[in-house]
Amino acid sequence: MRAVVMRGTGGPDVLAVEEVADPPAPRAGELAIDVVAAGVNRPDLLQRQGHYPPPAGAPLTLGLECSGRVAAVGEGVDRFAVGDEVCALLAGGGYAERVVVPAGQVLPRPDGVSLTEAAALPETVCTVWSNVFMLAGLRPDETLLVHGGASGIGTTAIQLAKALGARVLATVGSAEKAELCRELGATAVANYHTEDFVEFVRRETDGHGANVILDIMGAAYLPRNLEALATEGRLVVVGLQGGRKGELDLGLLQAKRAAILATRLRPRPVAEKAAIVASVVEHVWPLIKDGHVRPVVDRILPLDQVAEAHRVMEASEHIGKIVLAVRPG
Numbered sequence: 098m099r100a101v102v103m104r105g106t107g108g109p110d111v112l113a114v115e116e117v118a119d120p121p122a123p124r125a126g127e128l129a130i131d132v133v134a135a136g137v138n139r140p141d142l143l144q145r146q147g148h149y150p151p152p153a154g155a156p157l158t159l160g161l162e163c164s165g166r167v168a169a170v171g172e173g174v175d176r177f178a179v180g181d182e183v184c185a186l187l188a189g190g191g192y193a194e195r196v197v198v199p200a201g202q203v204l205p206r207p208d209g210v211s212l213t214e215a216a217a218l219p220e221t222v223c224t225v226w227s228n229v230f231m232l233a234g235l236r237p238d239e240t241l242l243v244h245g246g247a248s249g250i251g252t253t254a255i256q257l258a259k260a261l262g263a264r265v266l267a268t269v270g271s272a273e274k275a276e277l278c279r280e281l282g283a284t285a286v287a288n289y290h291t292e293d294f295v296e297f298v299r300r301e302t303d304g305h306g307a308n309v310i311l312d313i314m315g316a317a318y319l320p321r322n323l324e325a326l327a328t329e330g331r332l333v334v335v336g337l338q339g340g341r342k343g344e345l346d347l348g349l350l351q352a353k354r355a356a357i358l359a360t361r362l363r364p365r366p367v368a369e370k371a372a373i374v375a376s377v378v379e380h381v382w383p384l385i386k387d388g389h390v391r392p393v394v395d396r397i398l399p400l401d402q403v404a405e406a407h408r409v410m411e412a413s414e415h416i417g418k419i420v421l422a423v424r425p426g
């Protein structure tokens with residue numbers, strides 16, 4: 098099969114498409130997917146740079162999500178059959194013509210979304226759903242602050258929180274991205290280049306602060322995130338773009354009776370991923386079917402242009418998601 102290989106670690110130019118061996122046949126509880134499209138996520142850039150090695154047993158090929166048709170099913174898989182249109186949460190291997198995945202990480206293509214666009218959903222939706230809703234328990238009467246509102250993660254979080262009745266604030270790096278966030282349902286958006294987000298949140302919440310903050314900046318934003326948090330607020334850290342070691346005022350954390358949570362989806366056990374996927378199919382797929390939530394796809398590039406896809410994401414020229422087309426949908 099054709100797949101993206103890494104000729105070492107480094108910039109986008111280490112990526113190339115080559116012929117490689119097919120993955121082995123699916124074992125019990127697994128299925129094989131003929132990949133139609135693969136979503137690009139920022140963790141793929143970290144893996145390419147050598148900072149995010151795949152967990153033991155995961156495919157070495159990049160790609161945390163894909164869509165396609167079921168090509169073969171292993172023993173005991175009864176929820177899917179050969180030919181079904183699906184998308185899947187992967188521990189790796191999406192940038193290829195075929196991938197094998199535990200059946201619990203596979204979702205039916207949601208109604209109203211093309212098979213190619215469905216590749217943009219599993220990683221971001223599962224990350225946002227498991228963190229903002231399953232873990233931090235955002236409620237409809239609460240305010241969510243989303244950092245990087247125009248990212249793949251951000252565009253998903255804004256739409257989901259809005260669809261479930263919460264108020265959403267966001268930070269972005271440009272006026273164009275601010276506009277998109279408002280269109281998706283954010284009440285107010287701050288440009289982090291020109292405005293301090295702590296002041297912004299205080300102003301927008303009458304001084305109360307945000308009940309939940311979805312953070313992708315880590316250390317660089319830790320003190321200010323705590324300041325921007327409401328009493329009994331929950332800070333959920335999913336990205337460390339601003340570093341991993343920060344200083345924390347535990348007194349302020351106590352005073353606010355607040356909580357800091359941090360997770361990484363890829364290394365979680367298969368059973369935990371299956372529980373997240375099941376919850377997403379139950380709660381999020383109907384919102385997509387009804388048109389309340391949609392994948393925001395910036396561009397679809399052929400697999401051969403994988404290096405360009407990484408360059409665009411690294412430069413933050415995109416809004417929402419970038420998708421690689423592997424074969425015709």
Ligand SMILES: NC(=O)c1ccc[n+]([C@@H]2O[C@H](COP(=O)([O-])OP(=O)(O)OC[C@H]3O[C@@H](n4cnc5c(N)ncnc54)[C@H](OP(=O)(O)O)[C@@H]3O)[C@@H](O)[C@H]2O)c1
Pocket residue numbers: 137138139140220221224244245246247248249250251268269270271274289313314334335336337338360361362363410413417
């Ligand atoms: N823990 C997990 O399981 C998990 C899973 C998936 C992704 N992630 C993490 O989630 C983050 C987003 O991933 P993605 O695939 O959605 O990436 P992406 O689309 O490339 O988004 C990156 C975002 O970072 C924003 N950003 C950069 N500097 C910022 C700052 N100072 N303040 C606020 N925002 C800033 C950019 O905003 P502008 O372009 O507007 O500047 C951009 O929207 C990454 O850190 C990734 O590692 C974590």
